[in-house]
Amino acid sequence: MEYNSYWYLGLGILSILLLIYVYKKSRSPRSLLLFIVIIGLGYMIETVIYIFGHSYQYYPNFIDHDPFYDSNMGAIASNALALPAAATFIGALRKNWLWILFFISLFAGIEWTFLKLNIYSHNWWEIGYTALGLLFFFPLARICYQLLSQPLKGFLHSLLLFLIVGPFSGSLHIMPIMFFTIRYYEFGLFDQQSQDTTAFSAIFYLTASLFYVWIVKRHWTVKWLKYVITPLLMYTANVILQKVGILHSLVWWDTWYYVIVSICLLRLTVTFSKHLSIGPQKNA
Numbered sequence: 287m288e289y290n291s292y293w294y295l296g297l298g299i300l301s302i303l304l305l306i307y308v309y310k311k312s313r314s315p316r317s318l319l320l321f322i323v324i325i326g327l328g329y330m331i332e333t334v335i336y337i338f339g340h341s342y343q344y345y346p347n348f349i350d351h352d353p354f355y356d357s358n359m360g361a362i363a364s365n366a367l368a369l370p371a372a373a374t375f376i377g378a379l380r381k382n383w384l385w386i387l388f389f390i391s392l393f394a395g396i397e398w399t400f401l402k403l404n405i406y407s408h409n410w411w412e413i414g415y416t417a418l419g420l421l422f423f424f425p426l427a428r429i430c431y432q433l434l435s436q437p438l439k440g441f442l443h444s445l446l447l448f449l450i451v452g453p454f455s456g457s458l459h460i461m462p463i464m465f466f467t468i469r470y471y472e473f474g475l476f477d478q479q480s481q482d483t484t485a486f487s488a489i490f491y492l493t494a495s496l497f498y499v500w501i502v503k504r505h506w507t508v509k510w511l512k513y514v515i516t517p518l519l520m521y522t523a524n525v526i527l528q529k530v531g532i533l534h535s536l537v538w539w540d541t542w543y544y545v546i547v548s549i550c551l552l553r554l555t556v557t558f559s560k561h562l563s564i565g566p567q568k569n570a
Contacts (some may be wrong), residue, residue, distance in 0.1 A: 290405040294346040294363045297396070301371035308375050316434045316566055317378035319450070323430050324373045326449030328365035329456050331419075333488045336361055337481075341411040345404070354480040355464040360406065366453065369393070369423070377427030390420045437565030447562055448499045451555050455498070456491040458547050463487065468540045473532055486532070494520075494548070498555040513549060520548035 308317050335341045344360020345353075372389045375381065394417050400406035401413075433442060462468045463483060470479055471486035497519070501512050524541045527533035535541060 288347040290345050290347040290403075293400065293403065293405055294344075294348070294360060298363050298367045301367040304371045304375055308371075308378050312378045314378070314566065316431065317374055319434055319561075320377050320427065320431050321370050321374045322453055323434070323446055323449045324370040324377075324427055325366050326452040327423075327426070328369055329452055330449075330492070331423075332361055332365050333492070335411075337485050337488050338475075340409055340481075342409055343407045345406060349464060351467075352464075352480045354478060354484065358460065358464060358484060362457075366457070368396075369420075373424055373427035376424050377429075377431035380428065380431075386421075386424045389424060390417050393417075393420060434562075435566060438562045443559070443562050444499055444503060447502075447555065447559055448495055450558050450562075451498050451551065452491065452495045454554060455495045455551055456488070458551070459491045459494075459544070460484065460487045462543065466537075468537045468543070469533060469535050471527075471532055472534060494551070498552055499559075501552070502555045502559050513552065516548050516552045517545045520545050 305318075305321060344357040344364075346356060346360040346363065348359040349356040372393070376385055376389065394413050397406070397413050397416055401408070430446070433446060438446060463470070469483075471483045471490075472479070473482055473486045475485045476482040498516075501516060504512070506512055521541065524533060524535075524544060528535065
């Protein structure tokens, strides 16, 4: 493990410890659910400013064969661990604005430190943008926690379900690509193949997540039918993308992996949908 990696690994470990503290302090599975919701929100924000906006670059040195995929790992350390853990601490434990300002200052300091250590760099981004964004991001965690405190239906149910499913869908989609190079996308959005692949992967997982939410929210007379339609559509989508030259599979099991994952994610969506509909009291 290299010098850069220790900093990102340390940040990840501290974030996990903070999350464990929050869970023990709150004694509620809602805190973990909030953590996942915030990851989903963070993934969507990063899709805009990091993947498509190319705002900054991470250098965690976790992946040797491609610098952009390595940068993605830094983005995951930030947006799937550090920021969501802090937001969960604020939301689940109902912390006030002094704590919010403390964490904003802390993350601004971490960003400044990482810049000075040359393990992270800005393209057009500024530390002030981070501080301004967190000024809205952290209070939003408190709102989300309140929403998770009651049974949900309608648009709010669909929105939070989408944010919960998104991190699982996105991570299961991109991780095998980054680590095992099982496929790449050629969509023409960016010249760099790994960045083009990451960008289209984001479009793919967001679209798939919307579909999982939509199909679960339908009232099926034959309930098992959705478990037939979903993998068939995933298989068809992969075949079409290959035919038009966007998808390039590099291992024989590539398509079947995503077909199986689609079934697992559908089942996961059904489970979380029921949890959100029932609310915390009956789930206790």
